[in-house]
Amino acid sequence: MANRIDARLSSVLALTVAFFLLSLQTVAHHGTNISYDHAHPLTVKATVTEFVFKNPHAQIYFDVKDEKGNIEHWNGELTNPSNLMHAGWTKKRSEQELPPGTPLTITLAPAKAGTKVGVVLKIINEKGEQVLLGRDQQVQ
Amino acid sequence: MRNRFSLIMVVAVLSTSPKTFAQTFDPHDLGGIWSRNSQGYGGGGTCRGCGDRGFNNDVPPMTPWGQARFEANKPSYGRALGSSGAAEHSEEAIGRRRAVPPGQGNDIVIACNPSGLPRMLLYPDPIEFVFDKSGDKVIQTFQWTHQWRTIYTDGRKLPEDPDVPRWYGYSVGKWEGNTFVVDSFGFDDRTWVDHFGYPHSDKMRLQERYRRVDHDTLELSMTIDDPKTYTKPWVSQTKKFKLLKKEEISYDGWYAMLEEICAPVDEVDNFLNRIVKPAGGVDK
Numbered sequence: 001m002a003n004r005i006d007a008r009l010s011s012v013l014a015l016t017v018a019f020f021l022l023s024l025q026t027v028a029h030h031g032t033n034i035s036y037d038h039a040h041p042l043t044v045k046a047t048v049t050e051f052v053f054k055n056p057h058a059q060i061y062f063d064v065k066d067e068k069g070n071i072e073h074w075n076g077e078l079t080n081p082s083n084l085m086h087a088g089w090t091k092k093r094s095e096q097e098l099p100p101g102t103p104l105t106i107t108l109a110p111a112k113a114g115t116k117v118g119v120v121l122k123i124i125n126e127k128g129e130q131v132l133l134g135r136d137q138q139v140q
Numbered sequence: 141m142r143n144r145f146s147l148i149m150v151v152a153v154l155s156t157s158p159k160t161f162a163q164t165f166d167p168h169d170l171g172g173i174w175s176r177n178s179q180g181y182g183g184g185g186t187c188r189g190c191g192d193r194g195f196n197n198d199v200p201p202m203t204p205w206g207q208a209r210f211e212a213n214k215p216s217y218g219r220a221l222g223s224s225g226a227a228e229h230s231e232e233a234i235g236r237r238r239a240v241p242p243g244q245g246n247d248i249v250i251a252c253n254p255s256g257l258p259r260m261l262l263y264p265d266p267i268e269f270v271f272d273k274s275g276d277k278v279i280q281t282f283q284w285t286h287q288w289r290t291i292y293t294d295g296r297k298l299p300e301d302p303d304v305p306r307w308y309g310y311s312v313g314k315w316e317g318n319t320f321v322v323d324s325f326g327f328d329d330r331t332w333v334d335h336f337g338y339p340h341s342d343k344m345r346l347q348e349r350y351r352r353v354d355h356d357t358l359e360l361s362m363t364i365d366d367p368k369t370y371t372k373p374w375v376s377q378t379k380k381f382k383l384l385k386k387e388e389i390s391y392d393g394w395y396a397m398l399e400e401i402c403a404p405v406d407e408v409d410n411f412l413n414r415i416v417k418p419a420g421g422v423d424k
Contacts, residue, residue: 034220035241035419054406059415077415082265082283082398085391086181112241113421 032057032077036109036119043107046074051098053091056080058132060098060120062106076108076120079133089132097131104131163355167318170269170278170350173389173397174358174381177264181388187264193217194334195258195362196376199233206339206369210235213337216242216250235336243420247337248330250412252285252402254307256331257324258346258362258376260287266384266397278313278320283397291322302326305342322348333364333374341368356383 046062058078063071078084084094098104103126108118123131175181179189187193202210218236219226226237242250249255255263265284272278276294281287291313298310302325309324329342344366351359362376386395417423 032216032242032416032419034216034239035243035416052410054410055400055402056407056411057415059411061414075415075418077419082400085398090392111419111421113243113419115418115421117415117419119419 033119035111035113035117037112038109041107041109041121042118043105044074046104046106048098048100048102048104049073050100051095053081053084053094058084058094060106060123062104072116074108075117076106077118078120079135084132087133087137094132097125165352165355167352168315168320169271170320170352170358171271173266173268173384175264175266175384175388176262176379176381178380178382180382181266181384190264191379192377193262193264194236194336195262195338195364196374197233197236199235199338200370200372200374202370203368205341206366209339209341209369210337212246213332213339214238214240214245215247215332215335215337216240216245217335233336235338238337241416241420243417243422247332247335249335250407250416252404252407254287254331255285256307256327257289257309258348258364259332259334260284260308261348261360261362262334262379265400266389267381268397281397283400286399286401298323298325305329307331309346318351320350322350324348339369340364340366343368357381358383 044064046064048060048062050059050061052059052061057080060076060078062074062076064074066072081091084090105124106120107122108120111117119135120132121135125131176190177187178191215235216239218239219229219232221238221240229237239245249259254260260282261267263282263284265282267283268281270279270281276292278291278293280289280291287308289308289311291311293313296312298312302310305326305328307328309327311322311324313320313322315321324346325344327340327342327344327346329340329344331340332338333340344364347363347365349361353359358381360376360379360381362379364370364374366374389395389397391398
């Protein structure tokens with residue numbers, strides 16, 4: 001996966017995200033934030049395998065190729081549907097944007113446990129547009 | 141002539157002051173959808189405008205029974221157990237500095253069990269008050285988990301020794317001046333006071349005092365009297381709620397709270413088993 005991660009982009013994003021998260025101390029429905037390592041975010045080239053718009057949090061499942069070309073399966077936690085809806089990301093719009101096979105650039109804070117799970121901080125599509133909400137954009 | 145002009149100016153200023161335009165309200169009407177978020181809609185557990193998410197950082201000493209229950213609870217909110225932040229913030233009660241990943245904790249809410257009271261009142265999602273026209277009861281509905289409770293205002297007394305405890309207890313309400321006072325008893329002791337894992341017993345008495353201080357603001361202060369768990373009553377800070385405008389709580393033109401049912405097929409089979417547990421390094 002290492003060759004798939006843009007190191008420079010990761011460094012800049014790491015500093016930005018770390019600053020944001022230190023100042024926000026956001027919490028989620030189930031206290032899941034504490035499971036993730038926000039000090040070391042990753043940015044990966046991903047391909048959507050499944051998108052779930054359901055309570056308590058939306059989820060995105062995606063594949064990432066590692067340096068040997070092997071496929072890693074990742075599970076990504078997103079914000080909750082009510083936050084997305086308030087920002088105009090309705091279920092229909094979100095699902096239309098994220099069908100299986102969609103290529104994305106995803107920045108996430110990985111699980112401290114080292115498993116292939118992360119809380120998604122930002123999603124960028126092939127056009128360079130942000131999809132859904134960044135961590136800092138959730139309804140406050 | 142000059143005095144007359146001054147008088148006209150004073151009247152003009154007074155008539156355009158914000159106070160003059162403040163919306164009138166009936167202090168005995170608490171109906172409507174309220175949010176703890178001072179900035180408007182608050183939802184999804186992420187709410188910077190909600191103030192303290194706990195009952196109160198100032199916790200009374202616990203009894204040995206209460207202390208044992210407190211130590212057995214493993215919450216996932218607050219500062220991480222053993223972290224530098226937990227060590228550096230000794231001004232925060234220890235309950236706020238012992239969080240573990242939810243996959244490793246024992247918060248029963250995560251598996252769709254009820255939040256109970258007062259925890260549900262501390263959650264940032266909207267709450268609606270519905271005053272029954274008969275005057276016999278008040279219904280409080282909660283967006284989070286699509287839950288509700290009944291507060292009886294028909295003059296009945298609380299049960300002294302209820303045979304069956306309830307997740308949301310037994311509640312009666314009355315007006316004391318402009319304050320709506322709700323007394324509750326008969327709670328299931330498996331719920332937590334707040335998401336920091338503070339316990340209560342089946343002997344807990346909860347009093348809620350609601351006061352509408354202006355058209356858009358509702359204040360709530362609470363007191364827990366639970367001698368089995370705490371050595372003296374525990375008083376909350378004053379929690380503030382903002383009346384949501386229709387456009388703030390409408391989806392596709394549908395003015396209503398969302399249906400945030402905690403459905404096990406979504407929250408346990410899917411979110412808990414596919415995200416929360418593996419994120420905590422725990423197998424299904």
